[in-house]
Amino acid sequence: MKYPLSPDVKPEFCTTGTFMRLPSEHSDAKLAILGMPFDTAASFRVGARFAPQAIRQASMTLFPYHPIHGVYPFDETNAIDIGDIPVIPHNIHRSYDLMEESVFKLMKNGMIPIGLGGDHSVTLASLRAAAKVYGPIAMIHFDSHTDTWDTYYDEKYWHGSPFIRAHEEGLLQPEKVFQIGIRGTLNHPGDLQASYDLGYNVISTPEVRRRGFKDVLQQVRETIGSTPCFLTFDIDFVDPSCAPGTGTLEVGGFSSLETLEMVRSLTGFNYIGFDLVEVLPPYDPTQITSLLAATLVHEFASLAALKIKGEKGK
Template sequence: MMKFAYGTLIAVALPFVLGISNGDEPTWTEKYGSQYDLLFSGPLSFSHLPYSKCLEQKESLFDIAILGIPFDTAVTYRPGARFGPQAIRSGSRRQFDFTGYTISWGLSPYDQGIKILDCGDVPVSPSDNALALDQIEVAYSTLLKRPIQAENTRYTEVTKVLAKDGIGHPRIVSLGGDHTIVLPILRSLNKIYGPISVIHFDAHLDTWPPISDYGGTITEQSRVTHGTFFYLAQEEGLISNSSIHAGIRCKLTGLADLQNDREVGFQLITADDIDDHGANEIVRKIRERVGETPVYVSLDIDVIDPGLAPGTGTPEPGGWTTRELKRIIRGLAGLNFVGADVVEVAPAYDNGDITGVAAADLVHDLLSLFVAEGSRPQRSGEQKPLVKDEL
């Protein structure tokens, strides 16, 4: 009798111990509905977007790809930007595609009839820079060849008009990685668009010619660093003579650096120019410089003052605020963008994730920049109404 009672007890209790429904309990979906991620849960993709290993999964199609490039072995000071893609994605956890509307832009990049997909990271070599740069170029070119999804929109028509083959190509927002990743990116873009203009937000010029700083010898591989890649891009004919820096404040060897910079093809806006001329004049100068050419935006997080974005490899005091940079980016809407990046995020030097959060917000701005129709730049001294009457 005791044996029977004990067995009966096990038979009755076991389903509860193992979490097996006895038919009366509702399942999760029956009781709570579809599963959703919280701000702080779920797989680590940018803004909780759909994630795919696009390089391997040929069926993964998109209009804009988020692509991580965890490369940092060509830096000249502090390493650590290989963890930048992870930090930017982590900084985006409070963002969702269904909460993408901002008052500043007046739109959500996710509600424009285009498909935005997180395509994961390029698996770059951490020990062979020449191999890593080739891997980046092949990966970027692979994604550029994918057919776009959106039809009959200004977004798709721009790339068709600009591309040498007359075919619409997707745009890619790259998450660096150190700034060297732009060289193989420009090589990929050149195959589609020819030489392009670069809007370069940075504290540093990155146009220096290769020099024998370390060991007194220059090798083919040592020529490529995060401070020489634009010089090499000009050597290869990848950029047009209509590029521009914004936010520069680094120390130089002298006027020879500025002369070399002009020869590489850049005009210069310094960090101090925002005090002397204001954001609107900076926007006007950038737009005037690049005109109707194909445009690539390269954003080094150190353009922001290190007090607001300390997580970077080569910090320079006296930078722009995050708000000032965001205002300038909004003023560029309507240009012929073919790609963009946010680079040099090195979370080991961050504090409270503020750099990763700022970088993620700037990626959202770049997505908005790609889809915004553009408008007349605000004239100097012109005031916006404090209350949006259209609401």
């Protein structure tokens, strides 16, 4: 029997608490879901600590087969859901250590993790773990903000700074970092210039609209090549009309359909990890944000499955 169990085998409301009712362990797991419920590095709204369980609950309505990629992503990767990392809400550095340890263990054992945030600060922990295993990596970053701002109230670790900290720690290959979908107002021009100064490729929402994502994707492919790559997705990349449950809303974004089409086209990369961040269930009364997030996790799993199938076929 294919797993996870689809709704025609067991009703959607009969949940085990894991993503799509995945098991918590498998001897040959190649993909692992894990919750990273830390949100006290957020600068405005909080509540993303509740996102991992909300995304898991929304996943109950999804079916296991991906008809476009032609894979059973969770079955073909023997995927597991290891639950939430027991973060410490008032201590970001101890929480970083706990998250990094969990992600490192998965990567070291040959698994591809998909982290469920949490605010965007959690990605730094995954990048630290990845660099220990793979050395400096490439990154595809979907967001409306660059998250390369140095300090906030003189604090260097917050959800607006993970990618300047990652640069300082040598975790990334700067020329192979793509920040896609950047938009919105700024405090001053330097807010955007910071990413350019780090050597990152910044592709704004207007530029994506003008060029078309197919052209953007060609640039990303040619630049990243086979370099180990982490994909991080902030749900505020999506327009608030489609994803209202987030912390720092920016109008003028992409629809859920446009977003899914972009992510589905990202085949052929050497993925070593993913995360999905900044979902705030308290601001998502109809659960459309959580459902989109769960669907994106399904997309990430499909991309991972394609990679693993390609490696087996060599």
